[in-house]
Amino acid sequence: MTVTTAPAIVPGAADLRRPALLRGVWLVTGVGVLLVLCVLSVSFGSRAVSVDDILAALSGHSDTISQAAVLKRIPRTVLAILVGAALALSGATMQAVTRNPIADPGILGVTNGASFAIVLGIAFAGITHPLAYMGFAIVGAAAAAVFVYLVGSLGRGGATPLKLALAGAATSAAFASLISAIMLPRVDILGSFQAWQVGGVGGADWSRMAMAVPVLAVGALICLASARGMNSLALGDDMATGLGENVARTRMLSALGAVILAGVATAIAGPIGFVGLVVPHMCRMLIGSDHRWLLPFSALAGAALLTAGDIIGRLLSPTEEIQVGIITAVIGAPLFIWIVRRQKVREL
Numbered sequence: 001m002t003v004t005t006a007p008a009i010v011p012g013a014a015d016l017r018r019p020a021l022l023r024g025v026w027l028v029t030g031v032g033v034l035l036v037l038c039v040l041s042v043s044f045g046s047r048a049v050s051v052d053d054i055l056a057a058l059s060g061h062s063d064t065i066s067q068a069a070v071l072k073r074i075p076r077t078v079l080a081i082l083v084g085a086a087l088a089l090s091g092a093t094m095q096a097v098t099r100n101p102i103a104d105p106g107i108l109g110v111t112n113g114a115s116f117a118i119v120l121g122i123a124f125a126g127i128t129h130p131l132a133y134m135g136f137a138i139v140g141a142a143a144a145a146v147f148v149y150l151v152g153s154l155g156r157g158g159a160t161p162l163k164l165a166l167a168g169a170a171t172s173a174a175f176a177s178l179i180s181a182i183m184l185p186r187v188d189i190l191g192s193f194q195a196w197q198v199g200g201v202g203g204a205d206w207s208r209m210a211m212a213v214p215v216l217a218v219g220a221l222i223c224l225a226s227a228r229g230m231n232s233l234a235l236g237d238d239m240a241t242g243l244g245e246n247v248a249r250t251r252m253l254s255a256l257g258a259v260i261l262a263g264v265a266t267a268i269a270g271p272i273g274f275v276g277l278v279v280p281h282m283c284r285m286l287i288g289s290d291h292r293w294l295l296p297f298s299a300l301a302g303a304a305l306l307t308a309g310d311i312i313g314r315l316l317s318p319t320e321e322i323q324v325g326i327i328t329a330v331i332g333a334p335l336f337i338w339i340v341r342r343q344k345v346r347e348l
Helices: 013-017 020-043 051-059 064-098 110-125 130-153 161-183 187-198 206-225 227-233 237-242 247-269 275-287 291-316 324-343
Strands: none
Touching (some): 275 291, 291 324
């Protein structure tokens, strides 16, 4: 099956020759920025604490209020890092697999597919265990991804960026309507589901994260191991086959990793949009389109973006805390418009 693309995401010779030292500098800078954001994330909230307070709380030699604030913010910071990295890595992989510059778990309906599966599990199977949430989410995300790709591939030209985006938008809208139809009569679980549906990291829990980390690690390893194959896919299916790449296997494995990441991230933090869309584009401007560098750097930048979004939400409303899903939507929507205009996506 041939996939049509806009040329901007294809790694050219200049990208592959870009000095490794420069990329290394950006990676070190990204790690430094993320560390600073982690400290700020633990420091800011309804009660601000200093670095000394943080160290004292971790050593158990602080007042009860400061220690409680620190111990509450650490897990939400870790969750923001995990979810941000997973969504950004998933988005970068989906863009490589579909050769679509506007691919993203939210745009392609994968996030809402995971949400719909979780709703079905809650309403009709009574699931409560975190592993059940993740299992339902992964299955729903995979089903949505396959459906959108099949619909987007219909007609002349195959899976063009515009057709995939339209199929994903229609599928997301359909899932959203089905979710509302199922949940509205269920007053007993509607409140908790609405809070989860906004998307946030305020309900971080160590036990849930401990279960999620191994699954996220599997998804991340699959994507990272497929990085060289993604570079071949970007040259076109015929060229990739000529270079000895098994196109179908590479595409399926990469898509599997992306679906696992998106599904688990949605299960533990709710649907959070635009991270997987905007982060890979920003990273390409800095380090190029070589996926061997782009994927890890996207994960790092995604973690930083979601951590920063959580901090902004707490600063704007210290008492109520604006959920990070709202912040990413406010940031991501105009960037999405800019990306579409810049890529000049059109049906071929």
